[in-house]
Structure formats: C-alpha cells, structure tokens
Amino acid sequence: QVQLVESGGGLVQAGGSLRLSCAASGRTFSGFAMGWFRQAPGNERELVATLSGGGGLTSYADSVKGRFTISRDNAKNRVFLQMNSLEPEDTGVYYCAAASRWTRWPPRDYDYWGQGTQVTVSS
Numbered sequence: 695q696v697q698l699v700e701s702g703g704g705l706v707q708a709g710g711s712l713r714l715s716c717a718a719s720g721r722t723f724s725g726f727a728m729g730w731f732r733q734a735p736g737n738e739r740e741l742v743a744t745l746s747g748g749g750g751l752t753s754y755a756d757s758v759k760g761r762f763t764i765s766r767d768n769a770k771n772r773v774f775l776q777m778n779s780l781e782p783e784d785t786g787v788y789y790c791a792a793a794s795r796w797t798r799w800p801p802r803d804y805d806y807w808g809q810g811t812q813v814t815v816s817s
Contacts, residue, residue, distance in 0.1 A: 717771060790807075
C-alpha cells in the first residue's frame with residue numbers, strides 16, 4: 695500500500711509560479727512511476743506530467759511543456775511539480791498518482807492516488 699499526500703496548491707496570479715509536492719509513504723517509492731494529473735470543474739481528469747521511478751523518463755502534456763517540470767527525490771519519498779508562467783487554464787485540482795510500471799495514460803493504470811490540492815490561477 696502507498697499513501698500519497700499533495701501540498702503546495704493555492705491562489706496565484708497569471709504569470710506566477712507554484713511548486714506542488716507529493717509525499718509518499720508505504721512501499722518502496724523508487725519502484726513507482728509517478729504522475730501528476732489535474733481536473734477542472736466539468737472536465738475530465740487530464741495528465742499533466744509523468745516521471746519514471748529512476749527519473750530517466752519524463753512525459754508532459756503539450757499544454758504545459760516548457761512551463762512545468764516534474765522531479766522526484768527518492769531519498770525523501772517525494773515528487774514535485776514546478777509550475778511557472780501559470781495561466782487561468784491551469785486552474786483545477788491537482789492529483790499525484792503512483793503506478794507500479796512506466797505508464798502515461800489512462801488513469802486506471804495508476805495504482806494509488808492522493809486526495810488532491812487546489813490550484814487557482816486568476817487573470
């Protein structure tokens with residue numbers, strides 16, 4: 695079992711930055727690929743970024759490439775999402791998720807999910 699807890703969300707103006715953190719506990723963290731997803735009201739959950747267990751593979755949604763960076767610290771059992779140049783369209787609840795193998799999509803490939811953290815970008 696893996697427990698995931700997100701933090702770092704909040705309200706920010708367009709053009710600003712936020713850094714999300716996801717703390718993991720339970721099984722060996724480095725064995726899991728990690729993903730960040732987001733969901734805006736009325737929309738389906740969408741993939742933002744994924745990162746392999748060793749950190750060698752990454753994948754980003756086209757809408758965030760060049761603005762967001764996913765990273766992890768396996769010694770501290772944490773995964774991060776640095777979000778720069780935020781836009782109102784980035785507003786939503788952000789979830790981190792863990793998968794026992796490398797994957798990107800669909801969400802059902804992920805075995806564990808956090809409770810989410812709200813990000814609101816004002817124009």
